[in-house]
Amino acid sequence: MTVAAQQIITPKPELAVKPEREMISIEDLSLIFPSKDGDVHALSNINLSIKSGDFVSFIGPSGCGKTTLLRVIADLEKATSGNLKVNGTDAQDARLNRLYGYVFQAPALLPWRNIQQNCALPMEILGLSPAQQNKQIDKYLKMVGLQDFHKKFPWQLSGGMQQRASIARALCLTPDLLLMDEPFGALDEITRDHMNIELLRIWSETQKTVVFVTHSIDEAVLLSTHIVVMSPRPGRIIKVIESPLPRLKTLALRDDPAFHALASEIRTALAHEHAID
């Protein structure tokens, strides 16, 4: 039996959690995209608080603004109105201080750099020494299970391995906050299960705060401590559900009645909103 399989079956004891502080606070945030045939209300009156160490998933149908909200936190979009604080500063300062690591839906690896060079990119920009860079790269490539792939180019890796490399790249800067935009959306279900468990392991080992966008209810339940259910036109939060499940979950938990109850609660919230819509 492989080590990974053992991890899936045997639950680990709860790890100590750092004292909670507010990592992200959002008050009355709205974002309007002006367009020729009327303004688009991408986000409307968003209020949300995310504590450090939380694993928060944004879930909702396409067009509900879940990715947009993540991009606002990352300072890739500017809010039209409202307040946003990331670790006590505004989003731009948080970005300039390299507070977060962002994982896109696509791996976004540079095709002319091998995996090691790709992981080195953010650290080169930050100005770390090559020795420091290599130390981080070795550590995090090992963590995502790519320790033998330093010299491979992205096209020589499968989609799942590329996405793992992009997660390692984000971890190399050891950010407190990991922002992930449907990182496993393009993967097959088997690979996705595996990646979910890996992500839970990395999260519990590194004690990071994770904000995770998904459109899969199962994935949201399996990963999150908090689930933010969103609805489109205009993009808004319907409900924030705190998960009653343990922090570190296993795939076996999917057969647990508590898992089904939570999934059903999310499904009801989404369907209820759809009926009104």
Add this chain to the structure above:
Amino acid sequence: MKQKLFSLVSLLVIVIAIWYLAALLMNGNQLINNLERKNQQWTYSQVIAGAYDVKRPMLPAPHQVGQELIKSIIDKPVTSKRSLIYHAQITLNSTLLGFVFGSLLGILIAVGIVHNKTLESSLMPWVIASQTIPILAIAPMIVVVLGAVNITGVIPKAIISMYLSFFPVTIAMVKGLRSSDKLHEELMHTYSATAKDIFWKLRWYSAQPYLFASLKVAIAAALVGAIVAELPTGAQGGLGARLLSGSYYGQTEQIWSALIVAATLGSILVWLVGIAEKVLLRRRGGLDHA
């Protein structure tokens, strides 16, 4: 490979056959006119036999050009003023000098245009206008003006090469430097990368496939520029000078062999740029991402 060779050889055979036919028609007519002017009798077999052996033919036959090529490449020492290698090397010097400076200038203009909106609107019309002026009109002026300030030899010719070769590089690099993936640009944004980092770590690499495509055009244009620069100035050396003296003295074999050497030189230069492209591509992962 076999198929490629076959099509290459059959195309060559067809071209040579057409060439022989054309030589027969053009030189044969010349021959018949000469004989009739002298009121001499002529037969077709006599004309066919004579058409490929005329002194100063209107169109020399391939074997005549071949003989001239052997005479001026193999039989003459490389240092001789009658050696085509000697002349090709003179043209090559100004071609390469003009190509290097033209490419650098082209890249520099493109970088300026991409990073500065004002430069784009002020510089681009001049860049385009520069290429609408016939090079044959401007080449003698450049040579004469520079000659007046005692700049002669390779420099004026290289400037004309540069003038022709910067343009394709500028156009391609403006597009290439703007071709980087939106996702990669956002990635750099999340790293709070400086403009310098974005240029050297992202844009410069995205532009490379465009750069090499334009370098192939630029090096061929630089060769044309160097030859044109040798034409109007009575240059003593260079393939252009060979073309000019050939046409002065009606030495059509000399003209044709200089043309063939110029074409071969051009092919080799473009091929070399292609090799450089392949080597670089292999170093950066062996996959063309563009």
